[in-house]
Amino acid sequence: MGLVQETQRSLYAAVGATVWVVRTLRDVPSWAEHVWQEREQVMHRLGGAYGRLAGRGEVFLGEAQQGLGGWGHVVGQAARRIPGIAAVEGAVVGAFVREEQLPISHYDRLTAGEIVQKLPGLSQRELREVRGYETRSQARARVVVRIDELCEKEPWPGYDEMKLDEILPRARALSGEAQEELVSYENRHKHRRTIVESFGYE
Template sequence: MGLVQETQRSLYATVGATAWVVDALRGAPGWVGNAWRERDQVMHWLGSAYEELSERGQGIVGGAQEGLEVGAGEVNQAARRIPGAAEAEGAVVGAFTGEEDLPISHYDQLRADEVVHKLPGLSQFELRKVRGYETRNQARATVIGRIDKLCEEQPWPGYDEMKLDEILPKARELPAEEQTKLVSYEHRHKNRRTIVDGFSHA
């Protein structure tokens, strides 16, 4: 099997695996939560099911892209609070999304520096969505490089989806070291002064 074919098969398997996760999140979020805690077993299953997932992904890419977008869109904010769910969903949705679905208005008309300026306010899900679209279209190294620097682990799963009144009580319970990490993350992203000023340690 050539390099191109193997790359395609890997992509199809990734899409198939993500579609499986989306189905699980939609149908049984409690089960997925348990599965995450047993992720080693789940990853072993995914590895053994590589061919099956690849075939499913090929079918999605070939004839059901719209269905995947709709299915992914049904995964609500609560589901994204499962570790890794937002990132996986964003990456796959970004591979198929159109400009009108991006979190940055008039994206195709913006220069690279204008896009870069708007990136820090996006969630991890949105960043990966934009990256998928950018990679598939203009593929500007400046934009992709900046997104890659911003793609990182959230202070806790679902952080980006939370409002201030949800974040603050939980943040107050964190040890000082974790609060410092939270401030650092917040400063690089949405930079909300209530969080940055409220949990900065001298």
């Protein structure tokens, strides 16, 4: 199995594991005190196991980063060019991300209006990260609704993660209709003038 395929498989496994744990805990009866105590013990054990796994993962990733240099970034970019991976990654990260890790600096200090203004500049992955954090914290309807409006299919998988010199050659090979759709997407999001002007749309 190739590295990109293994990355995709790992992301899906993470999502599946999260769903399994949530459903398992949800289905544990809590109507009797002794059962509730058992439920608390299960949660405690799961929490301890999760902490140990997280610690091992942190050590492993630290060692990998030292040993592989920029390969982690390269693998991440490659994986996001698989259909659906960027959205899955964003949703998973959004469930655990901390404020200082968000793509918008000083997020908690900003008003809903200030955040909404910054959202179009984010990738589909980043939008889902912010949505996950927002729903876990202040849950401001204006922010969540705007994110949902911006969450849509990219012109092609990995588009939002690409640089201009990667986008332009591929975009030139598209049909006129596809180019128009690409520019429409670009106008709703990052609105990079070079892309908009290259295909004659405003």
